[in-house]
Each structure stands twice: as C-alpha cells, then as structure tokens.
Amino acid sequence: MPDHPVPDLPDTDPAAWREANRQLLAKAIGEWCFEDMLKTVETGDGGYRVDLDSGTTYAFTARVGAFGWLRVDPSSITRTATSMLGNSVAEPAWDAQQFLFEAASTLGTDPSTVATYFTELAATLAVDAARLTHGGESVAELRGLGHTELECRMTGHNLLVANKGRIGFSASDVRKYAPEAAQPLALKWVAVHRGLAEFRGTSELSEHTVVERELDEATRARFTAVLQGAGVDPEAYVWMPVHPWQWDHAVQILHASDVAQRRIVPLGDSPDQYLPGQSIRTMANVTAPARYDVKLPLKILNTLVWRGIPPHCTKGAPVVTQWLRGLVERDPFLTGECRTVFLGEVASVTVHHPYLSKLDQAPYQHLETLGCIWRESVSDRQDAGERVRTFASLLHVDAAGDAFVAELVRSSGLKPEEWLRRLFDVLLVPLMHVLYRYGVTFNPHGQNTLIGYDENDVPTRLYLKDFVDDVCVSYTDVPERGPEPDGHDHVLPRKHPSVIRQHVVDQVFVGHFRYLSPLCEAQLGVPEKTFWRLVRQTILDFQRDFRRRFPELEGRFAEYDLLSPQIPRYGLNRDRIVVTRYGDRALRHALYPNGTHPNPLAEEGGA
Structure with a gap:
C-alpha cells in the first residue's frame, strides 16, 4: 500500500x-x-x-x-x-x-x-x-434505455441558465444523489406517530395496502419488530420513506425532539433500490419497477425554489388524482382515441413540524422537510413493447453533436415531417382537449410530459404526471368540470383563462419547441418555418374536429387563444436574478409578465 x-x-x-x-x-x-x-x-x-x-x-x-x-x-x-x-x-x-x-x-x-x-x-x-x-x-445507445435510466442521462431544464444549482448539496452529495450520477440508493423508512403524521389515499387505497405494495412481508416484519423493541405500539405510527440525505441533513436536526421522544422512529433501509429523476426528489424503484415512484422533500435550492413538498400538496395529491380520474375516465376521447395516461399521485403522508408550523410567516423551506407522495410508475402503466421517454429527451444532444430527436426519426423510417406531425398530435391534442373542454391545464414541461412510442419509435400517446399544485383550473364557470374538490384554492388554483393558456404556451412552445425547431432544421432538414407551420396546422385541425363534436364550445378557442400575435413574456432567469433573488419567503411566489414575445403560431408561415 x-x-x-x-x-x-x-x-x-x-x-x-x-x-x-x-x-x-x-x-x-x-x-x-x-x-x-x-x-x-x-x-x-x-x-x-x-x-x-x-x-x-x-x-x-x-x-x-x-x-x-x-x-x-x-x-x-x-x-x-x-x-x-x-x-x-x-x-x-x-x-x-x-x-x-x-x-x-x-x-x-x-x-x-x-x-x-x-x-x-x-x-x-x-x-x-x-x-x-x-x-x-x-x-x-440511449434509444435502447428504459425511462428511468434515460432520465439519468438528461441535463436539466433548458429555460434556466443555472439549471443544476442544488444549493445545499456538497460535491460528494452530487456524485451520490444527483440524477447524472446514476447511483442506485436505498431509502430510509421511518415510523411517525399519528399525532404528527396523516396518511391519505385515493378511495381504493388504504394505508396498509400501500405499505404492503411497497414492502415485502419480511421487511414489514423486521420494521414491526423495531417498533416493538422500542416499546411503542406499531399501530400508533404511520410508515413512510425518507431520502437518506434528508434524514441526515434535515429530519434528524429539525425533528431531533421527535426522534428523541420516539415520535419518529427510524425503521431501517428499504430492500429496493431507487434512482432519482431530473427533479432529484422523485425516486423510481429499479428493483421492482411496477411499484410506486415516491416524491420526497429535499432541503436544497434548485431551479428557483426549495425542493420540499408543501403540506397542502401532500394532503391534496390523492384528492386531485381522484378528481382528475373522474374527468378522464368518463371522457371517451381521452381514454379511447388518445389513450392518454395520467400517472396518479395516489397516496401521501403529511407531517407538520410541531413548533415551526405554528410560526406565522415562517419561510417555507423550514416547513416542508418531512412528507411523501406515492405516484403510479411508468412501468406499471406502459404496454408491452412500448417505450416511454420524457418530452425533454428529444432535445438531448450527445458528445458527437447528434440529437436524440434525429435518432428517433431515423429509427422510425418515417419522413421527418410525418414523424413530427405524429408527435404534435400525440402531445397537443390531449392538452388542447382538456384545455378547451374543461378549462384545465397542467404544467406540461419536459419532465412532466412523457411520450409513449411503438416498437418503431413512432409517437403513439401521451403520459402526464405531477398534478397537485401544477394543475390549474379557470375561474370561469365550466359545467363540464362537474363538482370540484373542497378547498380547491390551494390544490387546484383558479386562474384567469389567459394564464391557464400560458401554461401550454410557456412550457411547450417557448420552453421546448423553441429549442426543438432549430435541431430539426439542422439535423432533419425541416426548416423552422415548416416546423411551426406543422404545429399551427395541428392546432387548426384539432379545433375543426373539436368544433364538429362540441359546437357550443367554439368560443373557448378565443378564451384560451394559442394563436394570438403576441404572448406575455415570463422570465424565469430574470425572476431569480432581478425580481425574487434569494430572500427567504413564507410562500412560493407567482411569476409576473415582463413584456411580450411575437408568436410564431400567429399566422400561416410560422416563425
């Protein structure tokens, strides 16, 4: 040595x-x-x-x-x-x-x-x-990877310049916990006394059902023995996973009193291994992929906000999922023709800090340190032979300068313009249908929006995830929505139709098509003007079909206008550097427009 x-x-x-x-x-x-x-x-x-x-x-x-x-x-x-x-x-x-x-x-x-x-x-x-x-x-080589493994190869949100800031992580933390490290890890499991913790699930899920799905019988017996050995009643506790970094850096410190007094009891590591997605805090099970993904708070600052999970989100997630399913499952166009998949946030645990939660105007980073949301996994919902990839992956460029979108088009055997029309139909038609018919929008950025492909890498259907706090409804009266969950102001923010529309414009058109169109011009020979003309035609074709099926709703095209000559400019980088900066806040803040952009979809011919 x-x-x-x-x-x-x-x-x-x-x-x-x-x-x-x-x-x-x-x-x-x-x-x-x-x-x-x-x-x-x-x-x-x-x-x-x-x-x-x-x-x-x-x-x-x-x-x-x-x-x-x-x-x-x-x-x-x-x-x-x-x-x-x-x-x-x-x-x-x-x-x-x-x-x-x-x-x-x-x-x-x-x-x-x-x-x-x-x-x-x-x-x-x-x-x-x-x-x-x-x-x-x-x-x-990336084309052959599964959804979770491909996620680890991506490079972060395109709109943000400093898109991997991760304030709070050390250099060794990045090598261990960041998605690009692709290091499988075990989650910590803890038992939290019911005086602090609350489980919620959709109507078909009980607390015991979730635990039995996530942990095998031997692990459940081992964890029960830990509680019995601590001299407490196992039935008086809610079980939940915790990210190992969070356990070490936040929970054992901020909840030291609860740990010391057995209100929080560490149970041990999960037998399954997980990989983080681009959000870092959402973990996918790679040992048993059909088990739930789990979203866990991390007390780090990344891409504009602290990456905790607000208590109103953990409480509201199953309610929002139940409500959305009610809309989707009774809509034959979405379920039958589009086969759209909504990856539900089906269960959660909320933990309020016994002291900090009582502090008026406490910065939110201190109030979101413990909790979890279980979400349906892609692996549990995809068809045999179907590949599912994030929308963001289309923008990936390898070390040789080759774009992933060009590789998929080559693999499909289709002409580039035909492949792009398939992509635009798969992506935009379900989003527009939900927008126009229900006055509802998601936050369809590249990580929340996934595309299902057939064995030839042709786009076939849309997957959507991350609902609570990201699903918005118009404040206008929309009878098609039916009854909404109680307390919807927190979990289903009501906004002006122009703001609802902006979610699609910013996340899809500005946030992704702006970058995708030059890649298609350079590597597929599709001029940018042609690209935007195809997008516009997809919108017009859908509106014509929608008008035929729902003539009484034609007025919503103007209400949620995707083709207006100018669109508001919402600057994420400006918000961080000039507007919000790094001051501690009690709540996540809203973005405000700063000027406008010319819309390439406004008239025939594109950009």
Missing part, C-alpha cells in the same frame, strides 16, 4: 471546463437577451453586441429563432475591454463566470444575489464539464 492516500482524480479536465463555460456563456447571453435583461445592438451580417455598464462589450453572431430568440454561436463570442494602456482589445470569450460579474450592474442585481447565483452557476458548470470530460452514450 502507498505511504500516502491517493487523492481522488478530478471530475473534469481543463479543455472540458472551458468548453462547458463557452456553451453556458452562449446560453446566458441568448436567454438573458430573450428575457430583456440585456439589450443587443445589431452590427450587420448576423452580428450583435451587448454593451455592459462595466465598460466591457461582448460581440457574437446569432440566428434569430422563434419568439425573437437569438441563438448565439458559442465559437463566435468575443470580449472587448479597455486595457491598462487605454486601448480596446477584443479576445475570444469563454468564461461564463466572468460574464456574470461584468453583467451584474447592467442586469440590475445586487452583490448578495450575484454571489449566490455564482454558486449555482459554478455547480452547473461543474456537472456540465464532468459530462464533457467523461463523454456518454451515443443517441443510438
């Missing part, structure tokens, strides 16, 4: 670090200009520059994409600053962290926000650079 311990090898090499920075710098310039945080000056021949208050200028070439977005060429960016001799020197630019500091005054933010956002940016760069260093599977 060596006399001295051998240090861990670095996750990244210098070239990968520079390339990760170069790519993120281009993304930051493009997104911050898109959200009107920075102003561009056209310099001709596809050239632009951004003049910063710091006296530095960044110049680059870009193509104008849908919604007025500038697709910045990473290799074209130069930085010009006044040197010590007083002359201006232009040099190739690659440092995204330097850009943040130089742009801070122009962005209109404060030093505290810059420093904390720097942490998120650095964490994101570290993960991106490690991926570039170690490579990864080709898109052809």
Whole structure:
C-alpha cells in the first residue's frame, strides 16, 4: 500500500471546463437577451453586441429563432475591454463566470444575489464539464434505455441558465444523489406517530395496502419488530420513506425532539433500490419497477425554489388524482382515441413540524422537510413493447453533436415531417382537449410530459404526471368540470383563462419547441418555418374536429387563444436574478409578465 492516500482524480479536465463555460456563456447571453435583461445592438451580417455598464462589450453572431430568440454561436463570442494602456482589445470569450460579474450592474442585481447565483452557476458548470470530460452514450445507445435510466442521462431544464444549482448539496452529495450520477440508493423508512403524521389515499387505497405494495412481508416484519423493541405500539405510527440525505441533513436536526421522544422512529433501509429523476426528489424503484415512484422533500435550492413538498400538496395529491380520474375516465376521447395516461399521485403522508408550523410567516423551506407522495410508475402503466421517454429527451444532444430527436426519426423510417406531425398530435391534442373542454391545464414541461412510442419509435400517446399544485383550473364557470374538490384554492388554483393558456404556451412552445425547431432544421432538414407551420396546422385541425363534436364550445378557442400575435413574456432567469433573488419567503411566489414575445403560431408561415 502507498505511504500516502491517493487523492481522488478530478471530475473534469481543463479543455472540458472551458468548453462547458463557452456553451453556458452562449446560453446566458441568448436567454438573458430573450428575457430583456440585456439589450443587443445589431452590427450587420448576423452580428450583435451587448454593451455592459462595466465598460466591457461582448460581440457574437446569432440566428434569430422563434419568439425573437437569438441563438448565439458559442465559437463566435468575443470580449472587448479597455486595457491598462487605454486601448480596446477584443479576445475570444469563454468564461461564463466572468460574464456574470461584468453583467451584474447592467442586469440590475445586487452583490448578495450575484454571489449566490455564482454558486449555482459554478455547480452547473461543474456537472456540465464532468459530462464533457467523461463523454456518454451515443443517441443510438440511449434509444435502447428504459425511462428511468434515460432520465439519468438528461441535463436539466433548458429555460434556466443555472439549471443544476442544488444549493445545499456538497460535491460528494452530487456524485451520490444527483440524477447524472446514476447511483442506485436505498431509502430510509421511518415510523411517525399519528399525532404528527396523516396518511391519505385515493378511495381504493388504504394505508396498509400501500405499505404492503411497497414492502415485502419480511421487511414489514423486521420494521414491526423495531417498533416493538422500542416499546411503542406499531399501530400508533404511520410508515413512510425518507431520502437518506434528508434524514441526515434535515429530519434528524429539525425533528431531533421527535426522534428523541420516539415520535419518529427510524425503521431501517428499504430492500429496493431507487434512482432519482431530473427533479432529484422523485425516486423510481429499479428493483421492482411496477411499484410506486415516491416524491420526497429535499432541503436544497434548485431551479428557483426549495425542493420540499408543501403540506397542502401532500394532503391534496390523492384528492386531485381522484378528481382528475373522474374527468378522464368518463371522457371517451381521452381514454379511447388518445389513450392518454395520467400517472396518479395516489397516496401521501403529511407531517407538520410541531413548533415551526405554528410560526406565522415562517419561510417555507423550514416547513416542508418531512412528507411523501406515492405516484403510479411508468412501468406499471406502459404496454408491452412500448417505450416511454420524457418530452425533454428529444432535445438531448450527445458528445458527437447528434440529437436524440434525429435518432428517433431515423429509427422510425418515417419522413421527418410525418414523424413530427405524429408527435404534435400525440402531445397537443390531449392538452388542447382538456384545455378547451374543461378549462384545465397542467404544467406540461419536459419532465412532466412523457411520450409513449411503438416498437418503431413512432409517437403513439401521451403520459402526464405531477398534478397537485401544477394543475390549474379557470375561474370561469365550466359545467363540464362537474363538482370540484373542497378547498380547491390551494390544490387546484383558479386562474384567469389567459394564464391557464400560458401554461401550454410557456412550457411547450417557448420552453421546448423553441429549442426543438432549430435541431430539426439542422439535423432533419425541416426548416423552422415548416416546423411551426406543422404545429399551427395541428392546432387548426384539432379545433375543426373539436368544433364538429362540441359546437357550443367554439368560443373557448378565443378564451384560451394559442394563436394570438403576441404572448406575455415570463422570465424565469430574470425572476431569480432581478425580481425574487434569494430572500427567504413564507410562500412560493407567482411569476409576473415582463413584456411580450411575437408568436410564431400567429399566422400561416410560422416563425
């Protein structure tokens, strides 16, 4: 053995670090200009520059994409600053962290926000650079992976520049618990006294039914023996899983009194292994995939919010699922023609902190540390031979520069435009039907929206998940919805139809099609204008069919207008850096529009 311990090898090499920075710098310039945080000056021949208050200028070439977005060429960016001799020197630019500091005054933010956002940016760069260093599977290899394994290969939300901030995780935590680490882990199980914990389930599920489904008989006997050995009555406790990081970093600290007084009793590890999805807190069972996915709180800050689970969400999840099933199961179009799958959040455990929950205006990060939601798994609902992949996976590009969407189209044998029309029908038709008929929308971003494919990789149907707190209903009277759950204001927020419509526009069109259309142009030969024309035609074809089936509801096309010339701009990056920043809040906040975008769907011809 060596006399001295051998240090861990670095996750990244210098070239990968520079390339990760170069790519993120281009993304930051493009997104911050898109959200009107920075102003561009056209310099001709596809050239632009951004003049910063710091006296530095960044110049680059870009193509104008849908919604007025500038697709910045990473290799074209130069930085010009006044040197010590007083002359201006232009040099190739690659440092995204330097850009943040130089742009801070122009962005209109404060030093505290810059420093904390720097942490998120650095964490994101570290993960991106490690991926570039170690490579990864080709898109052809990714095509053979199952849903859970493919999730671990994805790279985070596209709309956000610092999309893997994970404040609270250490570097070793990232290597152990982040989805890209793809490290299976066991969950901790605890028993929580019924004075603190409340189980809820859909009408067909009891507390014992869920536990018997999730834990084998030997494990249940072992856990019961732990409680008996502690001298407590097993029937006086609710059993639930806890993420091992949360148990170590939050539960044993904030609930130290409850653990000490046997109100919370650790039972042991699950025999099953789990993998995290892109949200990190949702775990999929890889030992027994048909068992439930489980959503667990983590006291980390990632993609704008603390990743706990609000008590109103754990309490409301089964109620919302029961209500949605009532809509879906009596709708022959959704169940018969579309075969849409709603992955229900069927059971939950809510735990209120005995002291902090009584503190008025307590920051929400401290109130959401213990609880769980069980959700139906993809594996339990998919057909034999069916592949299910997140909508976001279509945007994935491998180390060779090949896009996953192009690989699936090649595999299908269809012409690109025909394949895209199949995709648009599968994705948009169920969303529009629920929107127009029921005045209901989901939060259909790339991780919540999944596509089922046949054996030839042709899109066939839509899967939707993550309902509670993400399902919204219009405040207008919609008789087709029928009776709504009591206390719906918390679990089913009522919003203006224009805001309901915006969920589809922002998450599908701005959040994904904006990035998908240039990939299809570059790798499938489908011009962006053709792409958006196909999307528009999908909407018009559906409206024509909907008008035939429900002529009395035609007025809802205008109420939830997807084709309006201008759409409100909701800036997620601006919200973090300029508006909300990092102040502790009692509640998650609402986003407010800042200007508008031109809608590429407004008229024939597209972008």
